[in-house]
Amino acid sequence: MGARSFIAYHRDVWIACGAMLLAVFLLTAVQYVELDRRFRTEMRTQAQIVGQNTSAALIFNAAPDAFEALASLQVARQVLSAELLRPDGTVFATYRHARPDHGWLQRWAGVETVQHAITVGGQTVGRLVVHADRSGILRDLAKFWAGGVAVMAIALGLSSFVSRGLRATVRAAQERNRYLALHDALTGLPNRAAFQDALSAAVERANRQGRLQVLMFIDVDNFKQINDATGHGGGDRVLREVGERLRRIVRPGDMVARIGGDEFGLLIEASSHPGEAASRIAADLVEQVPRAIDFEGETLRVSISIGIALLPRDARTADDAMQCADAAMYQAKREGKDAFRFFSAQLGEEIRRRSVMEAELRAGLAAGQLQLHYQPVYDPAGRIAGMEALARWQHPVRGMVPPSEFIALAESTGLIVELGLEALRVLRADIDAWKAQGLAVPRVALNLASTQFRRDAHRRRFMQALDTLQLTPEDVEFELTETAVFEDIADPDSVLRALRRGGYLLAIDDFGTGYSSLSFLRRLKCPKLKIDRSFVRDIERSEEAVLLIGSIIDVAHALSMQVVAEGVETEAERERLLSLGCDLLQGFLMSRPLPAQAVPAALRAAPVQPQQRLTTPAA
Template sequence: MLVGSYDPALVLISLCVAILASYTALDLAGRIATAKGWPVLLWIGGGGVAMGIGVWSMHFIGMLAFSLPIPLGYDLDLTLLSLAIAMLSSGFALALVSQERLPFWQLLLGALAMGTGISCMHYLGMYAMLMQPGIEYDPLLFGLSLLIAVLASGAALWIAFRLRQNTPYVRLVRGGAALVMGVAIVGMHYTGMAAARFPDGSFCGAAPSGLGNDWLALLIIVVTLAVIGIALLTSVLDARLESRTALLSSSLAQANQELTQLALHDNLTRLPNRVLLEDRIEQLIGKVQRNGGNFALMFLDLDGFKPVNDAFGHHLGDLLLKEVARRLRDNLRSEDTVARIGGDEFVLLVELAEPEDAVTLASQQISLLAQPFQVAGQELRIAASIGIALYPGDGASQQELLRNADAAMYHAKGNGKNGYSFFEQSMNTNARNHLQLLHDLRAALARGEFVLHYQPKFAASGEPIGAEALLRWQHPQRGLLMPDTFIALAERTGLIIPIGDWVLDEACRQMRLWYLHGRESWRVAVNLSALQFCHAGLVDSVAAALERHQLPARCLTLEITETTAMRDADSSLEILGRLSGMGVDLSIDDFGTGYSSLLYLKRLPANELKIDRGFVRDLEQDSDDAAIVSAIVALGQALDLRIVAEGVETSGQQDFLTRLGCDSLQGFLLGRPIPAEQFLDCLSATA
């Protein structure tokens, strides 16, 4: 027998090629698993070519590493046929592992088919030497090589299928698996080579005209590495592209989710907004129409929120709204909806077992919000007015239900707030009038429709000492409107702040004109609403108005109600102290009607107490009122405050108040509110 030998370098190279080909196969299997549509066929076809060349190259380099004491060569046609078999076997393997599932019977058949293909490639490559006489094979080693081919194929298919998903450390695991697969493939090849027997006197029929091995090894190595490298590089780049695409897609999906969240939810409270609420109302209407039943739409508006917002700032107001939202949400069932549709307005959408259950639910919400809130270290108290519209009955569409619930809410506010009201058809007319008045009020300031009338104030001696500025609205259609028609609406919407600034500015302007006409001792009195008094810009507004019209601060009297001054006494002391420091005259209006605290009263930097007209009206008939007025006058004198009585309508009242020691009087008996241009003439006429 001819004894062969091996080139150690080429043997080592064949092992490296086998490992590299195995790793490429595993990586390509991962690409095929993530691909969709026609790219799968491209990856299977291209991968089969690259992997087949790799496996075949390992086999052929291993054969080129083998030498006999005779010249050797390889038939070109048979060599190319063995290469084709390697490619087909590789393509079959990749197609098999690209499936979503790989049952055991498919794995077994695949291992037999692939093992047969690899064995055919190997032994056809051996046959390509065209040895004469033919090569003899050791039956045991021949059978062992076939078994190794099948087992290696089965292991390769199973490993490729298991490692095709991109998991943590997948490339490291694939590297270890490629080492095992490469050794198995090389083991099959060299077992088959060991089975070959070359009788003495044999010669290679392909040696004269076939492929020689002097330059073929280098060529195959270069081409194989190039093909496998290109395939592996393409796979890596595609994986990175897919990863970036997936990341971009995930980012876009997240951005879309966030945009949807923003589009359908309120930014501050994360509750559903009007858009989502309207959709849910439509869905619930459809459900009730199909299955029967009923639901309530409750329009909830917070009472007392704006004073909190103005007194403590918008940041704390926002925190309070969040707490209100949380409390409302936690008190409802998961299938119910609470939405914020703007400002301090919330809407509850609740399915009912019976329409009467709406009463219980509304009472629960009112009691719930009446409990104090702890916000940023402050204990805050608010209330709620709720309007209720029921379906079916109070509207056929979501727009109509919302409109009717809103009308019922305003009706609840008109009944004293902190309560609820069911919708009635008559409310629509009131709601339309209310909305029209609100629309007109927003434009009234810009159109110059507000005017001031002035009611004269007289000293006890009968000498005029100034006037109180009283706001009127010269409505283009409704005529002259008194404050009780629109002031509450202005306070509820916050319009009272710009309107109050205008009143302050106009009163200072008019007083400056009187000042220049010689009335230097007069004072003009301006009423401050609770919202104005709590507003952070009040002191600056007063200072700006005085400076703008060059009016001495002593010529301006600011009137605040006793209730407003005592609501937050410490804060009132700070604001009134700053105003008093400017030289502005301060008056406590409606004294005796609130919850007077003498402890705070003596600390307030006030100059004047104003007796409420309610005590003056029945002064002559009611001894209790007379006693109260006497006590107020005595208290004011003890605290060294001027005493002003308003609402004087009879000479008897005038005489009584004068005898008690009131410093000044005002009322219809002495002079009615009139426009500024008539004021001086009227005083001259009465004098």
């Protein structure tokens, strides 16, 4: 440690030393003034006493008496010499102290001269001149200074001893805080901040020195379901084990980090052929990481999806590199998970296209470009029993954008929250317009996604919007996919329970494509179930589809649920569904989704079924 570092490290100690030295200096200065005043006072008093004792000797010219009086000054060790002078200035008697000279100290301190006029009856009979050594003041001052410094040293020593443990505790806390700022508390791996710093440095090396780098994003597939099924204990066990397996597989010097949730990052330096090295490592990861994990006697099975970006080929900034690896990872998920994919030019174009569309969708929501189209739902008698609202985006250049192109984008970017709120505002305006024409308006179903309510603030905004827009349970009901409801069902603060408490009807949409089970249906207690169109499509050519749909209808009826069949496109499908006891039908055979302006004609063409008093049991 250099002198400058040493001083900086012990800065507080040096400040305390400086303060105490200043205090000692000030006290020494005060002590000097006091010693000097006392010395002068003592010398004047000595001269006055001796002078009075020599007055008779001066009057009677008795030199022996004068010498005897002056000899009394020997008790004052600081007196060097004295002269008794007659009134005319001649010397009458002298005295000189017989002691060794103090040398340089005496010369540096100087000699104090005190004169005293000797008077008798108001007449001056002589004068006494006394010369005194001031070095005693400096000796006393040195003793005082040494005592002050000694006290200061003792105080600092005691303070240092007492505070040593505290300083050690503070240093340990600082080290711990620095560690936590750069590491994940659950896995002990570097966190996102540390990983981004390392990635920025790696990108710079790749750009300037040509040192090839491999970036991998790793996501644990279906982690949400593992977490829900086993609780946070099981989820934490999976994350710790995955992190440890990643750490064991990669080489020393390569970086493994947990960058958030169930996502991990790898940063690898490749000397040559980075693509081959990345493929080899990714293949090892896909093979070894998913091994079974034991948790409280239960075997947990995981798989991973990996996205790979090669630097500097794919990106020249850290942010671009993370986007590339993230896009490749989601490509691996879309293609079936449990695999790895490299970033490609096609994926780059997809990122650019999605970025442009995200900005346009954000602007479109603010500009009121969202529309709702409405597809009626019919009962066996041909009456309209309800309508489903389907989002459409009226783009000023592209025209009508179908939901398949922007709903998934809205969910992945978080815009689904604003889209859902805008859909409520559009629905309110459309219902008001229809009622203004004197029409009986059936209940309208809106689709909800679990991504709309990941945060409590989003749930509160949604429920507040329902209240502000006065959309009552008679106006609107909500359809949720099995996946969305499954994620939400165990949460006591979920939007599902909030909607139930508000009296809103809930329906399970696309039944059969998610986590279908009798236990699932019994726990949900929704009054309506919608069979996915993929089952309806096969009802004419597959007896298995007939048996499956019949079973779903029987189970739903046993649980007092209405059944709606989606995607009915032929008369044969309609007749077969009705023969199986299906309650309501929806599809192109009866009506395509209609823009809001065309709904009044449909409501006039077919009678509206009186609203049934279906209820959703409270959570």
